[in-house]
Structures are given as C-alpha cells and as structure tokens.
Amino acid sequence: MRITLLGTGDATGTPVIGCNCPTCQDGYRGGRSQRTxxxxxxxxxxxxxxxxxGPDLRTQMLKNNIGRIDGVIWTHGHYDHFAGFAEFHRVQYNVDVYGLVETLDYIFEYLKFxxxxxxxxxLYKPFNLIGxxxxxxxxxxxxxxxxxxxxxxxxxxxxxITGDCQRNIPQKSMQHIMNxxxxxxxxxxxxxxxVKKHMNTDEAMDLARETGAKDxxxxxxxHFFKPHDEAVEDYPLAYDGMVFEL
Structure with missing residues (x-):
C-alpha cells in the first residue's frame, strides 16, 4: 500500500491570495509551505x-504522473474536498465514486453532468477497492x-485518515480507529x-496519543504556521507529495 498526500492545504491553500506573510512567501518561492x-x-x-x-486536482495529477484512477471516496461535501472532480471531464468517464448517501446527494447536484x-x-461497514x-x-x-x-x-x-474534524470524535468511531x-x-x-471546525495541533497530537498511533x-x-522547514521542528507537518509505503 502506497499513500501520497497530493494536497495538504486548507480551503484557501497556501499561498493565500493577497497574503505576504512569511509562510505565504515561502509558498510563492516554491518551498514546502506551498500547499494545494x-x-x-x-x-x-x-x-x-x-x-x-480538491480544486487543484488537475495540477496534482499532472505533477504526480497519475494517468487514471479506479475510484473516488469523498469524506464530505465541502468545496475544497470535491470540486476538482470536474477535471475528469472528457478525460475519464463513469468514474466509480463512493461515500455516504448524504454526501453523494449533495455532490451530485454539482457534478451530475x-x-x-x-x-x-x-458507516462502519468495510468495502474493498483495489485489493x-x-x-x-x-x-x-x-x-x-x-x-x-x-x-x-x-x-x-x-x-x-480523520478527514476534516473536531476533536470530539464519536465513541463508536474511536473504537474503530485505535492502534x-x-x-x-x-x-x-x-x-x-x-479554530472551531477543525482540530489544532495539540488536539491532533492528543488524538494520536489516545489511539496509540505508531506514526x-x-x-x-x-498559512498560520511558520514556514514549513521551521514549523516541522515543532509539529509533524505533511507537505504536498509526501509518500508513505506500508
């Protein structure tokens, strides 16, 4: 199993349009603070x-030499997590997509063409894709x-993969995500x-400890972190293109 983090930014991405903070400047220069x-x-x-x-999918696929895919799983119906699917138009037809009924109902209103x-x-029912x-x-x-x-x-x-979430993950889910x-x-x-809708770094690290995560x-x-090469001295931050082999 190989996992590549194609895009590690929030809804605005980094650099943020119109921002000249040190992190965004690092992103403009092509440093690892540049996040799609x-x-x-x-x-x-x-x-x-x-x-x-996400909205940067075309760029991500070209950069990582991804020719086609065998399926898409959507975590929720926020723009920064599904809108890039439109980049498959006239490239790959009838893609298999997976998710909760409520999520697919919402996304299909936008992408039904x-x-x-x-x-x-x-929820909680395993399914198999690509082995x-x-x-x-x-x-x-x-x-x-x-x-x-x-x-x-x-x-x-x-x-x-937590997806976008607060620290108060339901207990039933916690039982599934241990170790x-x-x-x-x-x-x-x-x-x-x-922040209210997401975890901050302290909360995410607390989740890692509670679940007993090995990594x-x-x-x-x-962009509220220091530039990536400085911030990673304090936090285990991902970057675009980061790969894990398991």
Missing part, C-alpha cells in the same frame, strides 16, 4: 483510488452533513490560533 487543496492518492498493485478531489457511477456506503479494505467512520465537522474519516487496512497494516500504524490527522492551526502526520494545514 485536499486530495490523497492510495495505490496498490491492483490500482489507484483518490480520497477527496459527469455521470459518475454512484456507490452508497454505510484494500476501506471503512468510513463518523466524525464531527459542522456545518458539514455526515462528515467521515476513512480507515484503510491491508496485510496487517492500518491507516486512519493505527499511521494516523493522518486534520490539524489546521497551531494552538495559538482559535502521525498533520494535514489540512493553514
């Missing part, structure tokens, strides 16, 4: 799946309707910046 919007590529020897399809193949997936096992679990991310995180299992390895080999956690800001990396990152 949410997308994760999951690969096996049987194919490739995208988890979320694409005629994707819809697969309604219930890997995926499970959706409930998280809290207001005002999104029924946001989810994703568990991936293969060959004794377990990866947990991951890798936790990919939403951590949009350092603790000095107030953790933070994603969905804002």
């Amino acid at each position: 919007r949410s997308a994760i590529l999951v690969e096996s020897d049987r194919g490739a799946v995208l988890i979320d399809t 694409m005629h994707p193949k819809r697969h309604n997936i219930p 890997l096992e995926f499970t959706l679990f409930e998280v809290v991310h207001p005002p999104a309707k029924k946001p989810v995180g994703i568990i991936i299992r293969h060959a004794g390895k377990k990866v947990v 991951p080999d890798l936790l990919i956690a939403d951590a949009i800001v350092p603790p000095t910046v107030g 953790v990396v933070f994603t969905h990152l804002s």
Whole structure:
C-alpha cells in the first residue's frame, strides 16, 4: 500500500491570495509551505483510488504522473474536498465514486453532468477497492452533513485518515480507529490560533496519543504556521507529495 498526500492545504491553500506573510512567501518561492487543496492518492498493485478531489486536482495529477484512477471516496461535501472532480471531464468517464448517501446527494447536484457511477456506503461497514479494505467512520465537522474519516487496512497494516474534524470524535468511531500504524490527522492551526471546525495541533497530537498511533502526520494545514522547514521542528507537518509505503 502506497499513500501520497497530493494536497495538504486548507480551503484557501497556501499561498493565500493577497497574503505576504512569511509562510505565504515561502509558498510563492516554491518551498514546502506551498500547499494545494485536499486530495490523497492510495495505490496498490491492483490500482489507484483518490480520497477527496480538491480544486487543484488537475495540477496534482499532472505533477504526480497519475494517468487514471479506479475510484473516488469523498469524506464530505465541502468545496475544497470535491470540486476538482470536474477535471475528469472528457478525460475519464463513469468514474466509480463512493461515500455516504448524504454526501453523494449533495455532490451530485454539482457534478451530475459527469455521470459518475454512484456507490452508497454505510458507516462502519468495510468495502474493498483495489485489493484494500476501506471503512468510513463518523466524525464531527459542522456545518458539514455526515462528515467521515476513512480507515484503510491491508496485510496487517492500518491507516486512519480523520478527514476534516473536531476533536470530539464519536465513541463508536474511536473504537474503530485505535492502534493505527499511521494516523493522518486534520490539524489546521497551531494552538495559538482559535479554530472551531477543525482540530489544532495539540488536539491532533492528543488524538494520536489516545489511539496509540505508531506514526502521525498533520494535514489540512493553514498559512498560520511558520514556514514549513521551521514549523516541522515543532509539529509533524505533511507537505504536498509526501509518500508513505506500508
């Protein structure tokens, strides 16, 4: 199993339009503070799946030499997590897409011209794609309707992706996400910046400790961190193109 974090930024991405803070300046110069919007590529020897399809998907696919995919799983119906799916128009038809009924209902209103193949997936019920096992679990991310995180299992390895979420993950979900080999956690800001809809770095690290994660990396990152090469001295921050082999 190979996981590539194609986009590790929050809804605005970094650099933020019109901002000249040190982190955005590092992004303008092409440093690792340059972050595109949410997308994760999951690969096996049987194919490739995208988890979320943010607005920068075309650039991400070209940069990472991704020719086609075997499915898309959407975590929730926020623009920065699905709008890039339109980049498949006239490239790949009838893509298989997976998610909760509420999520797919919302996204299909925007992307129904694409005629994707819809697969309604219930919470906590494993399903198989490209030889890997995926499970959706409930998280809290207001005002999104029924946001989810994703568990991936293969060959004794377990990866947990929180998706966008607050720290108050439901207890039933907590029972499912314990002891991951890798936790990919939403951590949009350092603790000095107030936030309500997402975890900050302290909360994400607390989640890593509670779950007993062997390894953790933070994603969905804002420009409120120091430039990446400085910030990673304090936090396990992801960057666009970061790869994990499990």
